[in-house]
């Protein structure tokens with residue numbers, strides 16, 4: 001098996017998915033952060049269905065902070081884990097309001113102090129909204145990195161994040177994030193990946 005090079009990795013991803021972008025519908029920083037929190041363990045498509053009503057009813061951090069919990073639960077019920085998610089987005093809005101924020105801060109430490117926001121959510125938000133030098137590792141990115149030995153098989157997401165950043169060097173993390181998710185969703189799927197036509201098959205530990 002040949003070790004994959006940075007150039008062939010990035011050029012094939014660009015060939016397949018150079019136009020990949022965030023699949024969540026949002027108009028501002030508030031809507032993006034809440035959508036990312038809601039997207040845990042569900043699809044972006046199903047999040048977009050519930051946020052239409054959610055954001056038309058609660059247009060700001062302030063409005064969501066004083067929302068009725070049962071009403072928020074009703075709106076987001078179709079996405080699953082809705083009880084926890086409803087509680088978290090109200091608590092997160094409350095905390096931002098208490099801290100005096102009218103917008104979502106460009107600050108990792110503040111973000112991860114919010115209910116429902118962990119390392120991945122904070123990194124995805126900062127990279128997507130502020131183009132920050134952060135890389136959120138989701139299940140697709142983790143799987144692809146390991147199959148191509150960019151990160152070791154037992155690496156934690158923090159280790160995978162570090163290895164991937166070292167590997168791609170100065171390439172845009174935001175673009176990388178979207179292209180790798182698209183590749184993981186469409187070609188390098190968890191089950192039945194499309195290995196026959198994949199240009200990485202000589203670099204892959206998993207190839208079928």
Ligand code: SF4
Pocket residue numbers: 147148187188189193194195196198199200201204205206207208
């Ligand atoms: S050869 Fe198959 S498993 Fe390996 S990267 Fe390509 S699609 Fe994924």
